[in-house]
């Protein structure tokens with residue numbers, strides 16, 4: 192996604208037009224966000240100021256009731272936003288130190304005036320150049336250039352959001368780099384979330400004298416999702432067969448979940464401007480499932496330890512692969528039916544009485560108890576079976592939770608879905624098929640970066656959030672456990 196024109200401001204929530212959206216999205220639908228501000232955000236001065244902003248939204252709220260994006264006239268030119276003289280010094284970062292990957296969102300200011308440019312220190316310029324001119328940092332750091340968001344305004348500063356990730360196992364190397372680039376001299380506090388914000392807090396202090404101001408990862412996640420979605424009309428999408436035929440009414444010989452049927456699924460934009468209620472399924476190392484009724488009204492309904500970390504760990508064990516990208520590439524060309532036991536392997540056909548088609552997986556990895564079959568199976572097939580097992584299990588739990596909670600839209604995010612259309616299509620099919628069309632699986636372009644964005648939004652908050660969120664009170668934890 193490369194946004195080209197239009198201005199995104201938190202103050203005005205007067206939103207964007209992006210290159211890809213000129214044909215497909217409706218800038219005005221986001222003109223007046225229909226959600227109230229996340230509690231975590233509403234506590235920070237940034238959005239308090241936004242509410243008081245004298246600038247009026249220039250475009251009217253969209254009146255469409257369906258969720259399909261469509262072309263629209265261009266948005267009017269942007270009004271300047273007043274710079275905020277009390278803003279914290281640059282550079283501005285938000286950080287999510289997860290179980291597998293650390294995500295860093297960097298705000299690159301644009302439109303510096305002469306005075307500001309003169310004031311900018313050499314160190315600051317070097318940091319900016321280093322981060323924005325490279326897309327790889329050391330051996331493992333990567334910038335997801337395709338996700339870059341132009342024309343974001345934060346505290347009266349217009350700029351660009353950059354999305355950077357590196358393995359959490361490399362936090363030590365990151366700290367060394369931060370020291371060598373002089374970052375440590377400029378930044379004394381970073382808003383950070385994820386388990387690593389707790390685990391590595393002392394290392395940040397000792398190694399680079401940086402304080403981590405810790406935010407709850409689920410608070411930050413939701414704030415980030417709502418913010419990025421409000422900025423980018425292309426953010427939310429779904430996968431469906433080209434003709435949108437409901438998969439549970441599928442009447443051809445090709446099973447609707449076969450590789451062949453899924454291969455024709457296409458990605459379509461979804462208007463998520465009236466989001467509530469929805470279920471948010473974050474597939475990171477493990478999986479968290481949240482019911483979101485409003486920006487500051489959510490609870491963690493369930494989770495599973497069989498997540499992205501499990502997929503990668505099992506794939507490494509079973510296939511000898513050494514990266515997520517390799518695991519996904521193997522899975523893309525494999526066939527899980529040589530590994531899994533299908534209903535037809537047990538019944539010789541369908542188990543019709545209970546509507547279980549013969550092609551359905553009856554037992555994941557169920558064929559692997561036979562030495563002969565183990566000898567014949569390929570790495571690709573093993574990777575595919577691992578992907579299908581993990582994905583279907585997450586899909587089943589999500590579906591049960593959504594039905595239980597009477598929710599129709601399930602939004603999946605997290606880096607397990609990175610470069611992984613197969614899992615997204617499987618989830619789309621499974622949610623729709625098993626709910627007889629009642630549930631819709633939705634996906635988000637900035638997959639794993641929402642926690643880090645949620646942290647960036649806090650950058651001017653004087654309020655340090657309590658470490659224990661109200662959402663994880665002992666009674667909630669008990670409730671969540673009992674739910675399983």
Ligand SMILES: Nc1ncnc2c1ncn2[C@@H]1O[C@H](COP(=O)(O)OP(=O)(O)O)[C@@H](O)[C@H]1O
Pocket residue numbers: 288289290291292293385474475476477498499500501502503515516605606607608609639
């Ligand atoms: N480059 C990568 N390296 C490792 N895992 C990756 C990578 N890209 C995607 N993944 C997948 O994303 C998962 C981590 O997702 P993420 O949302 O970042 O969670 P966490 O916050 O737990 O690190 C991994 O377990 C893996 O399945």
Ligand SMILES: CC(C)(COP(=O)(O)O)[C@@H](O)C(=O)NCCC(=O)O
Pocket residue numbers: 289290291385386474475476477478479493494495496
């Ligand atoms: C503990 C976690 C919130 C950590 O988040 P992550 O780094 O995996 O994104 C997550 O891994 C999780 O919810 N695990 C599942 C635990 C369970 O409900 O069984």
